Amino acid sequence: MTKKMKSLTNSVIAGVATFFLFAATPARAEDVAVKIDNFTFGPQEVKVKSGTTVTWTNQDDIPHTVVSPNNFRSKPLDSEDKFSFTFTTPGTYKYFCSLHPHMTGTIVVEAATGSITPQQ
Amino acid sequence: MSTDDHEKGPSRRKVLECMTWAGTGVLWTVAGGVPTSLGIIDEALAQQSKGFTFLQISDSHMGFDKPANPNTKGTLEEAIGRVKALTVKPSFMIHTGDISHLSKPAEFDDADRIISEARLDVHYVPGEHDIIDEDQGKLYRDRYGRGTKGAGWYSFDADGVHFIGLVNVVDLKAGGLGNLGNEQLEWLEDDLKGRAASQPIVVFAHIPLWTVYPDWGWGTQDSERALGYLKRFGSVTVLNGHIHQVMQKVEGNVTFHTARSTAFPQPTPGSAPSPGPMKVPEDKLRTMLGIASVTFKQNEQRLAIIDTPLQG
Numbered sequence: 436m437t438k439k440m441k442s443l444t445n446s447v448i449a450g451v452a453t454f455f456l457f458a459a460t461p462a463r464a465e466d467v468a469v470k471i472d473n474f475t476f477g478p479q480e481v482k483v484k485s486g487t488t489v490t491w492t493n494q495d496d497i498p499h500t501v502v503s504p505n506n507f508r509s510k511p512l513d514s515e516d517k518f519s520f521t522f523t524t525p526g527t528y529k530y531f532c533s534l535h536p537h538m539t540g541t542i543v544v545e546a547a548t549g550s551i552t553p554q555q
Numbered sequence: 556m557s558t559d560d561h562e563k564g565p566s567r568r569k570v571l572e573c574m575t576w577a578g579t580g581v582l583w584t585v586a587g588g589v590p591t592s593l594g595i596i597d598e599a600l601a602q603q604s605k606g607f608t609f610l611q612i613s614d615s616h617m618g619f620d621k622p623a624n625p626n627t628k629g630t631l632e633e634a635i636g637r638v639k640a641l642t643v644k645p646s647f648m649i650h651t652g653d654i655s656h657l658s659k660p661a662e663f664d665d666a667d668r669i670i671s672e673a674r675l676d677v678h679y680v681p682g683e684h685d686i687i688d689e690d691q692g693k694l695y696r697d698r699y700g701r702g703t704k705g706a707g708w709y710s711f712d713a714d715g716v717h718f719i720g721l722v723n724v725v726d727l728k729a730g731g732l733g734n735l736g737n738e739q740l741e742w743l744e745d746d747l748k749g750r751a752a753s754q755p756i757v758v759f760a761h762i763p764l765w766t767v768y769p770d771w772g773w774g775t776q777d778s779e780r781a782l783g784y785l786k787r788f789g790s791v792t793v794l795n796g797h798i799h800q801v802m803q804k805v806e807g808n809v810t811f812h813t814a815r816s817t818a819f820p821q822p823t824p825g826s827a828p829s830p831g832p833m834k835v836p837e838d839k840l841r842t843m844l845g846i847a848s849v850t851f852k853q854n855e856q857r858l859a860i861i862d863t864p865l866q867g
Contacts, residue, residue, distance in 0.1 A: 473829035474771070496621040496832045498657060498687065504729075511657060511687040514621065531729035534683045537772040539729050 466490060469540065471499050471512070471532075476540035483522060485547040490519040499538065503530035607714040610638060610645040610675070611759070611847040613796030614816030616684065617665045618656035623819040623832030624840060627656075631669050633865050634817040634846050638673040645848065646713060648675045651796035651814060652682030652724070652761030658694055667698075681707055682761040682797060683724040692725065708739050710746050716851060717750060719743065721760040723775045733762030733775035740777065744784050755790040755851060763795040765804060765811045768824035773798055782809065792849070798830070800843070801862045815845040815862060841866030 467487055470477045472494040483489065491501045493512040501509040501518050506528055509518035522528070522544040532538035612634060619627045638648070650670070655662035670677055679699040686692035686706070696707055703709040706725040711718050721743070723733035735743075747756075758764065764781065766774035775781075785791045791809040799821035804811045819832040820843035827833065835843060845864040 474831065475829070495829070496619075496623065498684070500687070510689075513657060529729060533727055534687065535772050536727040536729055536731045537770065 468492065470494055471501075471538075474499075474532075474535055474538055476501075476530075476532075476538060479539070480541040480543065482543040482545060485523055485525050485544050486521065487544070488519050488521040489542055490517055492517045498534065499532045500534055501530055502533045503528050506530075508533075608643060608645045608848060608850045609713070610648045611651060611794055611814050611849065612638075612648060612670075612817055613651040613761075613814040614653040614682065614799055614818055615650070615666050615670075616653055616656045616816065616818035618659060618662040619818055619832070621819075621832060623834045624844075627818040628665055628669065630841070630844050630865060631666070631817045632672075633841070634844070635669055635673050637846060637863065637865070638675070645675060648673060648677045649718075649720070649759050649794065650677055650679045651759050651794060652680050653684045653796060653816075653818075654679065654682070654699075656684055658685055658688040660694060663694065663698055678711070678718065678720055678759075679707075680720045680722055680760055681724055683727075686724060704742055705736075705739055708742065714851070716755045716757055719746065719756065719758045721758060721764075721781070723760045723762045723764070723778075728776075731776050732766075732769060732772055733760075733764075733778070735775060735777050735781060740780050740784075743781055747784050747788075750788075752787045753789055755792070756785060756788050757792045757794065757849075758785070759794040761795065762797045763802075763811065763813055764793050765806075767798060767802060767813070771824060771830040773824065773830070785809065794847075794849075801847075812847070814847045815843065815864065817844050817846070817865075820844065 465484070465487055467481055467483050467489045469481060469489060469491045471491055474495065474497075476491070481489065491509070491512070493499050493514060493516050496514055498511040498513050498516075500511055501507070501520075507520045507530070510516075511534070512518055522542060525544045525546045528542040528544065530540050530542070615631045616627050617631070624630060638645070648670070654666045681692065681695045681699070685695045688694040692706060696703070700707045703720075706722040707720075708722045709720050721735060721739065723735050725734065726736055727734050758781075760775070762775055763773055764775050764778040768774070786807075789808055793809060793811045795811070795813045796816070798813050799816035799819065800813065800823065801815055802811075802813045820835060820840070821830050822833050842864050845862055847862045
């Protein structure tokens with residue numbers, strides 16, 4: 436329950452952030468940042484519109500990867516390294532760190548058309 | 556062993572005593588089939604033991620330069636210095652992985668250059684940091700994998716003891732722990748087939764083969780099957796790294812042990828938000844790094860392992 440609430444809050448925060456970016460750069464889909472910190476992806480679950488570029492930044496002293504089998508795979512990210520992926524197909528993308536597989540996250544991609552209300 | 560060694564005794568002994576506390580490695584000896592660990596430090600014990608000894612080092616992380624230890628080359632050199640100072644030369648070393656931090660050739664080069672100073676054969680298994688080159692482990696296998704199977708597993712015999720090096724850092728699954736995989740497990744079953752239950756077995760792998768702390772991924776999801784194959788043996792010793800601290804557990808005939816890193820310490824399970832490198836005061840660092848020595852000793856029912864820090 437608490438977990439769900441937390442991920443919902445995270446989604447809302449991400450939504451607000453992306454809404455701002457969208458307003459600033461209407462020509463392209465908004466960018467979303469995911470932090471890798473203390474062996475966790477944050478926010479752990481993010482909802483984005485199709486066409487969004489998500490950028491992960493490793494803020495740990497240990498390398499991590501961002502891997503979604505058959506979808507995307509980053510190189511090992513050393514401290515402060517970034518990895519970006521643009522989501523063009525709606526769907527739910529579960530990913531993990533292939534070095535520390537207890538680290539998992541989800542990107543939910545919604546169709547770009549339709550409501551422009553930020554994701555709930 | 557030689558008179559020459561004895562002449563240099565006092566200073567060496569002192570060095571070795573220091574090691575006991577700094578955790579450079581573990582010296583192991585085998586006598587009559589049961590492994591016992593000695594402190595590298597413990598010169599007298601090592602000389603008494605008629606069996607053979609070997610050494611474990613782990614988690615060198617060449618290339619790591621963050622505040623938790625900006626000089627991992629230096630501390631590895633110190634660890635190898637301790638090994639060189641041993642009056643009783645171990646038969647060989649095992650390295651339980653994370654030789655490098657980012658699987659870069661220069662990092663492996665540095666490790667090889669420093670570790671070869673010990674002038675001992677070294678049997679390696681990879682850590683997850685050793686297989687993150689573009690070809691996911693090719694660099695490791697080219698360098699250390701000669702004569703091994705799959706991702707780098709193998710076995711060999713020494714002094715009547717059967718040693719098995721396993722790889723549990725490949726093909727990890729989302730949400731899971733360390734992974735051996737079916738192919739390796741089948742190989743293991745076959746490797747053990749027909750061996751006398753009285754033969755001592757030493758298994759070494761990077762990630763612990765017992766569940767230390769799953770929240771941090773400190774365990775191996777299919778290790779139970781491996782341990783099942785080992786159940787009938789009277790003396791099984793499991794040596795791991797990965798968690799950068801000493802932990803030990805005895806379960807029936809199986810002794811589990813993890814070694815210190817030569818590079819940086821990690822927090823005890825659950826004591827920090829994550830298992831990342833732990834920054835400790837400069838004067839404490841060497842008390843949390845080290846090596847381990849193992850002695851197989853006659854008539855002892857189980858292994859006693861002594862870990863030696865770089866500094867007491």
